[in-house]
Amino acid sequence: MLTQTSKKVLISGASIAGPTLAYWLAHYGFSVTIVERAPALRLGGQNIDVNGPAQLVARKMGIEDAIRAANTGELGLQFIGQKGQVAAAFPKENSFSGTQELEIIRGDLVSILYERTKQHVTYWFGDSITSLEQQPDLVNVTFASGKTDAFQLVIAADGVRSRTRQLVFGEEPRFEYLGLYTAYLTIPRLQTDNDWWRWYTAVDRRIVMLRPDKQGMMRASVAFIADEQAYEKLSGTEQKRVLKEKLAGAGWETERIVKALDEVSEVYFDKVGQVKAPRWFDGRVGMIGDAAYCPTPLTGKGTTLAMVGAYLLAGELASHPDHQAAFVAYEQRMRPYVEEVQKLPPGVPWLVYPKTALGVSVLNTLAGTFASQPIQRLVRLFSPDKSSHADQEDGIVLPDYR
Template identity: 80%
Template sequence: MTTPKSKKVLISGASIAGPTLAFWLAKYGFMVTVVERAPGLRLGGQNIDVNGPAKHIARKMGIEEAIRAANTGELGLQLIGQDNQVAAAFPKEGAMSGTQELEIIRGDLVSILYERTKQNVTYWFGDSITALEQQPDQVRVTFASGKTDTFQFVIAADGIRSRTRRLMFGQEPIFEYLGLYTAYLTIPRQETDNDWWRWYTAVDRRIVMLRPDNQGTIRASVAFLAAEQAYDNFSSADQKQLLKDTLAGAGWETERIVNALDEVSDVYFDKVGQIKAPRWFIGRVGMIGDAAYCPTPLTGKGTTLAMVGAYLLAGELASQQDYQAAFMAYEKRMRPYVEEVQKLPPGVPWLVYPRTPLGVSLLNTVAGIVASKPVQGVFGLFTSAKSKKESQDDGIVLPDYRESSSLI
């Protein structure tokens, strides 16, 4: 017989994967605590999309309309040429647009998930896990605050730089660097801005993007190729100076971003890579989301993997008689999907980071041809059947788990 104490679960991380897992576990009768290192919700971030199976999960959670109401209003993708002209445009409703139906700022989704779970889930802000001791029927946890507690399971959902993962698996998971550094920041909106996702490719392997939000500001990002260890351990001031140096002479709106760097505090700067882990669970502890299988923003599927993984793990824990069988069933469902999502086309990201003016011109010319009405019409004929199929299964089956748990 399962007692409430034996069903205590601790989740590290209050971003997307953690609260989604907390929602479903609480729904299935588990006592769930989410611990978050930050003193409150981290509401910053860039545009993300809730697509494919994540959209189905959002509907099951009753948050689809809240996500839709917080839509960024993005109209589609425009590639900007060297003379500030629109070299190619891919409208939201088109066959190849990067803008999805449920486009939302990351912090808005975090807030929606928190509001949906706070009545049935305990949140501890301003604390973190410092030690884990696995015992036969529980895990003893020590926190940075000095308090200790025991839980039946502990799940790391605290991102690609997860410290909890290190306590569980050491250096076993691999960070596979993709040759790319990126920075994100929020800048003031100007009258010349529009509601398109604008992508500008500069010479010397640099890309700048400006995207609208629903808060009257613009989400800017900068990406460039560099050696993996080139900028490790840079201070915030060093990172800002690096970005200024990187953007020097790049053209378009880059001077605007350089000027904004001195005024903003929410600059996120990091290298881009994928997390590859041979296992996601050991005993009664494990990991989900970016901590376990970050696919990188290049795939556009980070939010999808986070929500799908959370839904499947909670469902298996609720429906299996044995927790080890639950973990195995979860991984059997999830790992093939993760491996498929993490596959990148040959030459990515290097192909879209040309070094010379000629390379940039060729890239924009090809994009313009692909975006033309004749090509889009033909492409639409070939993708309609695929889109219909994906609307049915989205690459992974989401079982309809029963709302009961017999876990021991």
Template identity: 70%
Template sequence: MPTSGTKKVLLAGASIAGPTMAFWLARYGFAVTVVERAPALRLGGQNIDVNGPARQVVRKMGIEAAILAQNTTEIGLQIIGQDGEVAGEFPKEASLTGTRELEILRGDLVQILYDCSKETVDYRFGDSITALEQHPDEVFVTFASGKSETFHLVIAADGVRSKTRQLMFGDEPQFKSLGLYIAYMTIPRQENDNDWWRWYTAIDRRVLMLRPDNKGTIRASVAFLEDDTETDEKRPTDEQKSLLKAKLAGAGWEADRIRQAIDGADDLYFDQTGQIKAPRWCDGRVAMIGDAAYCPTPISGKGTTLAIVGAYVLAGELSRHDRHQDAFAAYERLMRPYVDEVQKLPPGTPKLVYPETKFGVTVLNTVAGIVASKPVQKLVGLFSSDDAEEEKEGIDLPTYL
């Protein structure tokens, strides 16, 4: 195990993967710096859940109770029919449900991860990496602030559109678009809102969702399929808002409410979804984790899990091996099969749940109602794995301490 201060590691990105890896590296005796482009923690975002083997990791970190305490209050999933009726209901206790026990707002999880690592990690906000120059024993790093510094290793953890990844690997990792665009925003809560995750499918391949939070507001999202996709830069904010308003026109249910709230939303996030398919995650003294390395898309429900697990594994392997090359190789060997499994989306995804016609929406809602029925839920429950089995799903986590 490295002696404190002898090996300097720089991580780019202070979201989920970065602070998780920083926590473990600091515990193993590394000198850790996290650089974040934003001037402070980015605490916005929607509901995410910490599931599968990621729950093992947060338990080892001692933050499972803190995550449970920040529960979003969501009690389950309701499928809303074309006339506003409940077409199907999946309580969080049910075998088939989208709501998990460790359901938390992204920003709340970011804050928890920062709080548990800030005393042992050097966080630098309002700066970013602009150049990397690898040498046999170190990496020379230039920052946007004009400063420069050397580190033994540099890790990209700055998201699906990672600028650091491009400095490391150029255009090698490919963003595979699914043709699906998703917008998230926070809107005021109304008297008729409840604590269910409400999912409404409209014609013309549109989906609207409303989810409760623990802040007294509602997290709204709008998703739609497009034949033409862009894979470079995000649209300017004004264009995002105009496109969203156009897509919400005539959608029904709560579309007008969401449409009217767009201009007042100060946390609007809008982008296309896709996967990062990288043939390698490491090169020399640089590597990447989380969405920068293997974004599985929100459809998988495993983005947070991969970020936490990948950070834990890479930090652990670096603590176990004297040579970073051996640690990187072990990280790829352990994580690659799990990532490949998670990135295998069901056939027809996402088109099957984004029908174009009224008939298609009716069929989808009818199927949801059947699946939500007590007999089907009871049958599925007979074959469902328990929590202990789920936490080991896809990967057998090593113990490093």
């Protein structure tokens, strides 16, 4: 293994991909700084899965037990019918439930990664990159605070709307809109709540979900079909108004969510799509995670791509004396996996967003039939138990760079 103590690396973004990359780079001897626009860690967010190869990365980092301890306790997936009844139930052991062995709130994973890296990685909060000037042997960086510094490498890990990416790649990465807007918020838990992921489909192409967390609250999400430009660049107040309009008359727990909108300060509201970039690197600047290849929450693989990509990039940079050779080797390993993950089944998401009451009824009936014991016994004959392959590499090889 090469010694990299002289190489300074700047990472933009302190969510999941950034700190994971920082951990491995520091492990290999790089001097690593993370700059984060927010004044502190962003600890909000919804349920995410640390499964497949991401679980292997977590194990190699020594954080698997911490993630397991922060598990949400989710029991599985329930489809809720139009009268509030359980139309179908898939326990978490079922491969179709969507609930994984390591189910955790995004903010909890961010906190775990920060605790694991803060002794060996420098964090700059409340600042961001405003300009990058590449030289043959370094990158001169100017920050919003007025600070300047030079680094051998700069990596954007600051999400779908990465401003760092914009500085280098411009409009080159393509955002493919999938027809959906979604919103997330945290609401108080009631005695009537349970520990299932509850999925409610309403008419007019609307879906509402409630999921438990570890803090005694509920994570609510709302998704609906809309034109791409319909709700861009809205203020927080306007976003709440749109959500109230979309939830009007939807039934089930929607009135509760409408009331909560007046009380919560933070609501995530954005359109859903995939980031597809013809290249991930330019000179000494690159990008990983959602900034480079967001697969959308529809795949359930965003955390997997973030952690696996970070592990592989750090390993290739440590294994090659030349960063360009490392970038090439990384992309050869990672791009086929990204392209496979980003493939969506035909008709997604439209098939699960029916417009009419009849369409909703048909969808719930199909879910109930599929969840029935005779069908599930048949499925188990041809499908391995979820727990038997939860930590397999799942289509990509994770070399042991040591």
